Amino acid sequence: MNSLQRSVSGSSQSPRSPSSQPFLSVSVTDPVKLGNGVQAYISYRVITKTNLPEYQGPEKIVIRRYSDFVWLRDRLFEKYKGVFIPPLPEKSAVEKFRFSAEFIELRRQGLDIFINRIASHNELQQSDDLRTFLQADEETMERLRSQDTGIFKKRPADFLQIIKDVQTKMSDVVLGKEKPVEESNAEYEKLKHYIFELENHVAEAQKHAYRLVKRHRVWAISVRIRKVIQAFGCLRK
Numbered sequence: 001m002n003s004l005q006r007s008v009s010g011s012s013q014s015p016r017s018p019s020s021q022p023f024l025s026v027s028v029t030d031p032v033k034l035g036n037g038v039q040a041y042i043s044y045r046v047i048t049k050t051n052l053p054e055y056q057g058p059e060k061i062v063i064r065r066y067s068d069f070v071w072l073r074d075r076l077f078e079k080y081k082g083v084f085i086p087p088l089p090e091k092s093a094v095e096k097f098r099f100s101a102e103f104i105e106l107r108r109q110g111l112d113i114f115i116n117r118i119a120s121h122n123e124l125q126q127s128d129d130l131r132t133f134l135q136a137d138e139e140t141m142e143r144l145r146s147q148d149t150g151i152f153k154k155r156p157a158d159f160l161q162i163i164k165d166v167q168t169k170m171s172d173v174v175l176g177k178e179k180p181v182e183e184s185n186a187e188y189e190k191l192k193h194y195i196f197e198l199e200n201h202v203a204e205a206q207k208h209a210y211r212l213v214k215r216h217r218v219w220a221i222s223v224r225i226r227k228v229i230q231a232f233g234c235l236r237k
Contacts, residue, residue: 024050024119026134028064028112031104041065042104044111048134060135066091068133069111071145075129076118083124086117 030045048060069088077085089110097103118124132144 022052024048024052024055024125026112026115026119028108028115031108033099040099041067042099042107044108046115046134054131056135062134062136063138064133064141066107066111067145068141069114071141071148072118072129072133073114074148076124076127079127079129080124083121085124086114088114 025048027047028044029047031042032044033040034043035041043063043065046062046064048055048062049058051058066088073085073088076083089107091098118127118130124130133141136144
């Protein structure tokens with residue numbers, strides 16, 4: 001296991017000082033690199049201090065990874081319509097920057113700000129999902145993530161929107177509205193060629209998705225018509 005220097009992680013920071021009033025204080029510290037290659041990721045120590053009765057005790061320390069924070073934000077976004085959910089720090093798409101000490105420290109700070117904005121929000125701090133995030137063991141979090149993620153668990157309309165968003169993003173890159181990170185002209189040309197190829201595949205996938213949605217709608221209408229006919233037949237009897 002490759003680990004980062006604790007001096008980089010900000011582990012010297014202590015959770016925010018509690019007051020005599022009800023409080024919920026969270027600190028994201030000690031980023032550590034786990035795994036190798038494409039399976040590598042950064043884990044964080046999340047320290048919670050509170051005197052709220054809904055929590056298991058005055059202090060809890062758990063290990064979380066970036067995808068756990070994504071899970072929490074998605075759950076809050078789904079359940080708290082109309083409430084502003086703080087953004088997460090962005091992921092680095094460039095492999096060589098993803099595990100740099102500077103990037104990891106910036107992300108740690110961003111995650112710390114994210115979770116404390118939620119913890120200090122009068123409505124969001126009451127969330128069962130927040131309590132789960134701050135207290136559940138790693139196996140439980142992994143199970144919850146696997147249940148809530150996956151493109152094929154989304155509704156057909158969501159799937160189409162995902163395809164449209166990807167296609168728009170790629171078009172912006174190709175047209176120069178948003179330039180990708182490049183190290184050399186050769187790499188840029190290679191990336192541009194890949195994007196063109198990928199865009200063609202996405203366009204084809206979009207056609208198939210539209211067909212699937214159309215079939216689903218036709219099937220739903222036919223079921224409704226069948227039920228109406230059956231109900232009408234019962235009335236005539």
